[in-house]
Amino acid sequence: MLTDIERHELEAAVKHYPDKRAGAIDALLIVQRRRGWISDDSVLDIAQFLGMTGEDVDSIATFYNLIFRKPVGRHVAFVCDSISCWIMGYEQVCARIKERYEIEPGQTTRDGRLTFLPIACLGHCERAPAMMIDQDVYGCVTPDKVESIVEKYR
Numbered sequence: 001m002l003t004d005i006e007r008h009e010l011e012a013a014v015k016h017y018p019d020k021r022a023g024a025i026d027a028l029l030i031v032q033r034r035r036g037w038i039s040d041d042s043v044l045d046i047a048q049f050l051g052m053t054g055e056d057v058d059s060i061a062t063f064y065n066l067i068f069r070k071p072v073g074r075h076v077a078f079v080c081d082s083i084s085c086w087i088m089g090y091e092q093v094c095a096r097i098k099e100r101y102e103i104e105p106g107q108t109t110r111d112g113r114l115t116f117l118p119i120a121c122l123g124h125c126e127r128a129p130a131m132m133i134d135q136d137v138y139g140c141v142t143p144d145k146v147e148s149i150v151e152k153y154r
């Protein structure tokens with residue numbers, strides 16, 4: 001069930017749309033910000049609020065790669081695996097993350113601090129390779145810069 005705060009935030013987010021179903025991504029992001037990820041129960045809560053089916057909301061949540069359908073760490077490190085970043089050092093950056101934080105793509109550190117996820121183009125191709133932690137985008141990432149970037153996020 002949505003909390004009063006969640007319901008208030010959702011109502012504010014969808015009021016600008018002629019059809020509140022158009023606010024499905026906004027709704028998913030709001031609930032995710034409150035709950036950390038989007039569980040099956042969260043999908044149903046959102047679907048009920050928007051007047052949609054759970055399957056419809058689930059398909060949007062699954063398609064949109066900033067929506068987490070499994071629990072994630074306190075911070076999420078997205079590393080771009082699209083062509084420019086791949087050419088410019090994606091594999092070396094990933095190797096450093098794996099080695100330093102002992103996680104594979106899709107995994108979370110044992111202390112729950114960091115989840116590591118590949119992601120499609122972040123729109124910073126001119127500064128490849130790029131990574132994003134939470135909302136912060138970093139360009140020209142090298143293996144030697146990985147730790148100084150990640151250590152800002154406790």
Ligand code: FES
Nearest residue numbers: 080085122124125
């Ligand atoms: S290809 Fe990586 S940011 Fe565009």
